[in-house]
Amino acid sequence: MTGITISKPASACSNAPPQISAGVPVVPDVMAGTGGCETSFACPRDSEDDRLPAVLISTIIHTTFLLLLALFTLPKGSRGADQLTARQGQSDKILVMRTLEAQDDQKYDKNVAMDTPVEVSIDASVTLATLGSETKEDKDEVVSSEMQPLVAGGGSTGSDLLVRLPSGGGLSRRTPEGRLEYGEKYGATRESEQAVEAALAWLAAHQRSNGSWSFNLDLAPCNGACRHTKKKGTDSPTPVTGATGLALLAFLGAGHTHHHEGPYQETVRRGIYFLRDIAGEAGAGLDWQQGSMYGHGIALMALSETLTMSSREQAGDADLHRLVSRGASFTCNGQHENGSWGYVPGSPGDMTVSAWQVLSLVAAKKNRVDIHTNTLSSAKAFVLSTCKDRDFWFGYKGPPGEETTTAIGLALMLYLGQSTEYTPFYNALTDLADRGPKFQNVYHDYYATLALHHSRHHAWDQWNRKLRDHLVRTQAKKGHEAGSWHFADPWGDIGGRLYTTAMCAMTLEVYYRYMPLYEKVDDFPL
Numbered sequence: 001m002t003g004i005t006i007s008k009p010a011s012a013c014s015n016a017p018p019q020i021s022a023g024v025p026v027v028p029d030v031m032a033g034t035g036g037c038e039t040s041f042a043c044p045r046d047s048e049d050d051r052l053p054a055v056l057i058s059t060i061i062h063t064t065f066l067l068l069l070a071l072f073t074l075p076k077g078s079r080g081a082d083q084l085t086a087r088q089g090q091s092d093k094i095l096v097m098r099t100l101e102a103q104d105d106q107k108y109d110k111n112v113a114m115d116t117p118v119e120v121s122i123d124a125s126v127t128l129a130t131l132g133s134e135t136k137e138d139k140d141e142v143v144s145s146e147m148q149p150l151v152a153g154g155g156s157t158g159s160d161l162l163v164r165l166p167s168g169g170g171l172s173r174r175t176p177e178g179r180l181e182y183g184e185k186y187g188a189t190r191e192s193e194q195a196v197e198a199a200l201a202w203l204a205a206h207q208r209s210n211g212s213w214s215f216n217l218d219l220a221p222c223n224g225a226c227r228h229t230k231k232k233g234t235d236s237p238t239p240v241t242g243a244t245g246l247a248l249l250a251f252l253g254a255g256h257t258h259h260h261e262g263p264y265q266e267t268v269r270r271g272i273y274f275l276r277d278i279a280g281e282a283g284a285g286l287d288w289q290q291g292s293m294y295g296h297g298i299a300l301m302a303l304s305e306t307l308t309m310s311s312r313e314q315a316g317d318a319d320l321h322r323l324v325s326r327g328a329s330f331t332c333n334g335q336h337e338n339g340s341w342g343y344v345p346g347s348p349g350d351m352t353v354s355a356w357q358v359l360s361l362v363a364a365k366k367n368r369v370d371i372h373t374n375t376l377s378s379a380k381a382f383v384l385s386t387c388k389d390r391d392f393w394f395g396y397k398g399p400p401g402e403e404t405t406t407a408i409g410l411a412l413m414l415y416l417g418q419s420t421e422y423t424p425f426y427n428a429l430t431d432l433a434d435r436g437p438k439f440q441n442v443y444h445d446y447y448a449t450l451a452l453h454h455s456r457h458h459a460w461d462q463w464n465r466k467l468r469d470h471l472v473r474t475q476a477k478k479g480h481e482a483g484s485w486h487f488a489d490p491w492g493d494i495g496g497r498l499y500t501t502a503m504c505a506m507t508l509e510v511y512y513r514y515m516p517l518y519e520k521v522d523d524f525p526l
């Protein structure tokens with residue numbers, strides 16, 4: 001199996017009628033006074049225009065049919081009921097986005113009993129404390145002038161927030177040889193590698209028949225055999241795209257792709273196909289929200305990394321590139337004017353949702369996907385706006401800072417070009433290392449591990465030894481749960497065992513999953 005063939009969706013930037021996605025009409029964009037699609041965003045070039053006619057005709061026929069169908073089936077008043085306006089960066093252009101309705105995990109799986117969807121946030125590590133604190137400040141969160149020297153101190157020569165992406169962070173060591181060499185170099189052990197393998201086996205055994213994964217372990221194939229499914233009775237969304245993206249990222253991190261012959265080739269292929277099929281065509285791009293921008297960001301990141309790893313083997317796939325490009329477009333258009341992303345596109349957001357968007361856009365950019373000029377610098381402004389007085393003590397939506405959001409903020413700053421040679425920043429990393437892993441909070445420990453790995457911090461070995469051995473020790477060893485993790489803490493409970501297992505696997509893959517962002521790389525970074 002080489003390559004993915006992705007059917008061409010309806011024209012991405014048409015001025016024409018509403019498009020249909022997943023049974024829901026999507027209003028392409030256009031708000032009064034802005035004059036239509038051409039004002040909203042640049043559509044990526046389609047290199048396949050030369051074989052367009054047949055596809056176009058088919059598209060027109062099908063779109064028209066679906067449109068008529070929708071007119072007959074939609075309840076009155078449902079159209080545009082949940083439209084949102086989004087503003088991109090400094091631009092005065094406005095487009096209308098629509099949040100697609102989340103689909104039941106069962107949608108493509110008729111072999112199991114209907115599930116009552118219970119939606120949960122896959123992270124929520126800090127949302128419990130801060131959710132609902134959305135106030136006037138959300139609108140006023142812009143980087144203050146006194147913060148700007150801090151950015152300049154990070155390697156920029158001016159007072160701007162220009163983002164210069166570091167050249168490291170490549171995926172080239174996700175090979176059997178790379179795992180061996182870089183595992184040894186950065187601190188994997190035989191036991192930690194066995195734990196990764198056991199985690200992947202557990203994840204593969206929990207893939208659903210439609211290629212997806214769900215946080216809800218009461219569904220097939222687990223059917224509740226594992227304890228600690230996603231938390232019930234909460235109204236936070238737990239998008240199937242987020243679960244699927246997280247599981248895929250764990251496989252990709254260990255070098256498994258749909259191109260590689262290996263035990264998980266088919267697993268990865270089916271997961272990617274699921275994400276391709278569930279993508280919602282919106283005027284602003286391709287949408288994987290399924291109820292939350294968490295889902296979109298994580299799915300896009302998985303597809304971006306898939307594309308990078310495909311390109312490495314010169315099996316780069318134009319359709320996959322287009323998918324990532326259109327997904328990145330949706331992300332850019334869904335950014336709030338303060339630089340953050342929220343649960344729904346265009347809303348003021350927080351550090352945790354924004355983190356997935358930033359990481360996925362950086363991954364997309366490595367594939368030469370064009371993203372809006374201001375998106376990353378605006379995101380950096382948001383990250384900086386959550387700390388004060390150059391203390392690199394990052395908060396959820398703003399000060400005060402706390403430990404988990406500080407771990408995320410430090411990692412994001414590295415991805416956004418912050419130099420580790422700036423002493424206050426390096427000291428903040430040292431403080432992070434000194435505080436040590438939280439052990440029960442995988443969200444904190446995952447991002448802290450990324451930050452310390454990417455910066456090649458002097459305390460890495462000490463940090464790694466503690467966390468690595470804790471994870472090896474706490475992995476389930478017996479029975480149906482073997483290979484998985486779950487920690488009893490108020491936040492880790494929410495995404496359940498699937499979320500915890502994927503995050504722990506990625507933490508143990510860190511040695512070879514990413515080349516450090518800030519280390520001299522002597523070969524071509526991907």
Ligand SMILES: [Zn+2]
Pocket residue numbers: 206217221222223224225226480481
């Ligand atoms: Zn299970």
